[in-house]
Amino acid sequence: MHTIVLLSIAAVSGVTGNNRVSATVGNSSVLVCSLKSNTTLVTWKISPKTGGFCTLGYRADQNKTDRTNCSDSVNWKFRPDQDPALEIRQVGIVHEGNYTCEVVATEGNFHRTYHLTVLVPPRLTLHCDDHGNPVCEAEAGKPPAQISWDLESNSTPREEVHDDGTVTVVSTFTAHGTNVTNTICVVSHPAGNQSKSIACHPSKNGFYLHVTIILCVLIIITFTAVICYFKLHSDRPCRKLDPPETDLTHSPQDDTMEVEPYTTYVQKENVIYNSVSDLTVGQNLPQGLSPAT
Template identity: 35%
Template sequence: MISDIHFVMKTWSARILLTVTVITVPVARGSIQNDSVQHLVSNSATAVSVAKPATQPTTGKTSIFAVVGTSVILVYPFQTQKTLLTVWNVDLINGTQCHVSYLSTKNISDTNCSENINWLSRPDQDYALLIKTVQIFNEGLYKCSISPDRGIAIHEYTLTVLVPPQVFLTYGSNRTAVCVAAAGKPAAQISWGPKRDFSLVNETLPNGTKTIISTCHITSAEENNLTCHISHPAWNNSRVLLLESGRNDQHLKASKMPLLYSIISLLLGIILVLLFIYLARLLYGKQKEADTSKHPETISRPSIQENEMEPYATFVQKENVIYDTTFDASMGKHFPAGLSPST
């Protein structure tokens, strides 16, 4: 690419040298000829000097505006035939630089810009530049430089990106109304109707957009007529927001809704925990009954042992009674008359 540009510059230098030679030779010859010849040489020199290539570049400047998210076409600004070399130099606001170029003699196109910036169509048919989707960082300077047959021409486009703000009007604290135009570029303009005193807060966000917060005091009688007027370059018409009556009550209800949702969620959580405990106990009881039905001997064993021990216990008791009776009879023989073993 650089060698091709050097070749073009050498071509221009040769043309300039040839022109100076053509002018100088007739003037030298005219110095030794008569007046009529000198007059002819002078006219010839004038005619040749008109065809001399322009050495000073011609420049032009244009300012354009585009809304973020839209597409922009930077038209080819020169009304001329095909050029030797066409270059779009891009200098963005964030410091990024790139170019899009086309060399017609070899039909070569070159670029180091992102895919969002490129030729509108084929550079051999149209030299216009296309920005597909405008973003905030696309703001900057776009310079078109061409090398036609008669010299160099430059045209600059200064692109400014507009970001429409998000707007809303609501009640504030202590009987105030708050009008907000958030994340706009440039900052939006806010006014109130009817006209009144108000305060403004201007906040700049990291992406370069601005948020405007306007606050004014109101009375109950003014609620029905209070309006907020917001204007911005990205809009054709201003936005008018009305502070509707009864909206304060809606605002208070809306502020209580999170508390109500929290209470309902807590009650539902308690109910779910109790239900889980109940189901767990119910399932545990059924499982226990199922285990009992599968192993009945573990439960009935004590009763079986008691039944088995009952005859033995009765036998021992009867043996003890017989023993006691025999003992009493034998002992009665050794006691004096009138006495018994019991006494």
């Protein structure tokens, strides 16, 4: 008895569950909605991942449509009284989200929900790096692309996530014992697969670069050693040679030579003194007397 009741409710409400659909960016997408007999109201309710909620409505009794907060790229595909399908023109990442169609008819209410996923095909680029290895890039894809090589490689892809939700995948082909690498990069993506081939020759720039680096290091070491050598010798304190030690003893002749100037000086002073004394005495004697000689 309970099972019969549940089936009746499901038939009346028209629950169909969620439907996952995808659309490639830049294309158009159409979401269908079943038109029932004696339909009185059709409503599309749109909840994008980014942006605001919007609705499209149609009332059969007034033969009138209305829209709330929906962009011009989202609209009825045909006349809603004939086909209530929804069309999204120039699909973009902003259109990703949930779309629900609700139909009110005399036989019951029906609704269908779509979860729209927007696919962004990556841009495939292939080039050779400085070491002569092929590098494959699947730029700005959504979801992330899968990269493989036609030859066996030890490459581990790396991913870079962008602000708009797209992802760039980079893979470098590494193979041992091959001088010339001619290989094909294969990019697998829900929006379509791509492939490119390239032939890379091992570059001699790496060898020359290593030699140049080694020579520069040796030159710097040599130059530094020379500077340190000259700096070490120039900073040594300069010391004057000490005068040779002389014997402190001296002969009596040296004393005589040192005393003679003084003796001569004293003798001259005495002569001057005696002359002055004689002159003074002569001037002070009484008249008629002369100093004794």
